[in-house]
Amino acid sequence: MKRKICVITGSRADYGILKPLIEEIQEDKYLSLQLVVTGMHLLKEFGLTYREIDNDGFLINAKVRGLLNSDQAKDIVKSMGKLMGGFADTFQGLSPDIVVGLGDRFELMSAVVAAHVMCIPVAHIGGGDKTFGVIDDAFRHSMTKMSQWHFVSNEEAQCRVIQLGEDPKRVFNVGEIALDNIGRRQLLSKFQLEKELNIKFNKHNLLITFHPVTLERDTSGKYFEELLKALKELKNTHMIFTRANADAYGRIINRKIDAFAKKSKGKVYAFNSLGSLRYLSLIKEVDAVVGNSSSGMVEAPYFKKGTINIGDRQKGRPRIASILDCEPKKLDILKAVRMLYSQPFQKKLKTLKLPYGVGRSAHKIKEKLKTVQLNNTLKKGFFDKC
Structure with missing residues (x-):
């Protein structure tokens, strides 16, 4: 049986x-x-x-x-x-x-x-x-x-x-187990992603996911505003957002994403859910994962991509050399972006050691x-x- x-x-x-x-x-x-x-x-x-x-x-x-x-x-x-x-x-x-x-x-x-x-x-x-x-x-x-x-x-x-x-x-x-998909599936090319998602890549590209910090009441919207203020400063950069989970205060973040995308047509794209294949393919093609998602801690390092990890949501997870931790403040985030594109940091990405098998x-x-x-x-x- x-x-x-x-x-x-x-x-x-x-x-x-x-x-x-x-x-x-x-x-x-x-x-x-x-x-x-x-x-x-x-x-x-x-x-x-x-x-x-x-x-x-x-x-x-x-x-x-x-x-x-x-x-x-x-x-x-x-x-x-x-x-x-x-x-x-x-x-x-x-x-x-x-x-x-x-x-x-x-x-x-x-x-x-x-x-x-x-x-x-x-x-x-x-x-x-x-x-x-x-x-x-x-x-x-x-x-x-x-x-x-x-x-x-x-x-x-x-x-x-x-x-x-x-x-x-x-x-x-x-x-x-999240790494199994990377080895088992043929990831999409940059051209395929542009066609399927109706997006355009720029000189610089960031994949952004920001979820509520549910143990810090009423702060998620404020923290996310700091991220948006920092992103507005970036030049020649396209941004691909995945919307927040159905956690407490998640819809506040999603409304702010939609408003930001509406004001920045052509450089900001927002999706409810990309699915595993497209999400992993995007990590492969962008410069970094930005926000507070576990994908920045696990999947992004596998592709030797940097992560700008904002705030405490992922505090406690193993830290890899590709992860740049910063406070949810505009100036701290911009400092992390500068570090991301620095030659020493990019060189460090090439020799990452991974703890996840x-x-x-x-x-x-x-x-x-x-x-x-x-x-x-x-x-x-x-x-x-x-």
């Missing part, structure tokens, strides 16, 4: 990262893939991105709705409650053997809580990372305690999961999902030493 593996995806971003694993599970004769979509996938304002999953030929077994059309903190809480109920109904119908989720989003937190209460074992990808600036950091560590197996991206993360009391035999350092993480995860013991797996002890 095939082992039923239920994969949760809540956005085009995490679907792009999970896709190699989804393919691995679907192609394995000993496993049965169950795919559950939720979150931003199902919202019109984010492009109804579940359709991309349909177009890729995967069967969607369930859609769990519940995300309210608001980014206020109290409405995020209400959304989590609705999602939890939806996942409970879904899991009861699908009866998965293992639930698999990636990252630290509140949508996944709702799924993991439902699975935990219903005694369904969870395999969590991306535990042990640290992002001090957002509420998601606590979600991630909470999900670690409710999960039975842990697939981490680096040695530091592996040690943190064990420090949380998890059995080292259940903590697997498989490398960064070299790919094939999806295959490693799939093999573990296929072979881990399911009997008596829910009861966990507390490992007191790392």
Whole structure:
């Protein structure tokens, strides 16, 4: 009898990262893939991105709705409650053997809580990372305690999961799964990107993603204004924005992006969601990733591209020589831009050392999902030493 593996995806971003694993599970004769979509996938304002999953030929077994059309903190809480109920109904119908989720989003937190209460074992990808600036950091560590197996991206993360009391035999350092796509897919050329996205590259080009810093109330809009003030100073530079997540205050940022793009037609482009292939292809072609997205910490260094990391949202993640940290202030950001284009920094990019492995993480995860013991797996002890 095939082992039923239920994969949760809540956005085009995490679907792009999970896709190699989804393919691995679907192609394995000993496993049965169950795919559950939720979150931003199902919202019109984010492009109804579940359709991309349909177009890729995967069967969607369930859609769990519940995300309210608001980014206020109290409405995020209400959304989590609705999602939890939806996942409970879904899991009861699908009866998965293992639930698999990636990252630290509140949508996944709702799924993991439902699975935990219903005694369904969870395999969590991306535990042990640290992002001090957002509420998601606590979600991630909470999900670690409710999960039975842990697939981490680096040695530091592996040690943190064990420090949380998890059995080292259940903590697997498989490398960064986000890097699998780079090796598996033929990326688009600059010409193809211009044609598909209806954009034009300039002498200098920046890829910009700025998400709310959810633990700093009412500051996200102000911080983003500082970034926009800095960007206005740049010459011969085209800017490609991806809009913010459906976090608290995310819509404030998105409105500011739209207004900035409207005033700067021809040099500023904004997209709800680019998808994994186009996003990675853009990283390959631009000068740097700017903002506070994890892609600047993980994927950009792989392409030997610089990252201007603004503020504390990614505080706690491993620092690589390609990352320029700066405060969310106009002058600090402009200083980082000057450093980015300096000859010493560009020379440094050519000899980067990466802490996240070299790919094939999806295959490693799939093999573990296929072979881990399911009997008596829910009861966990507390490992007191790392």
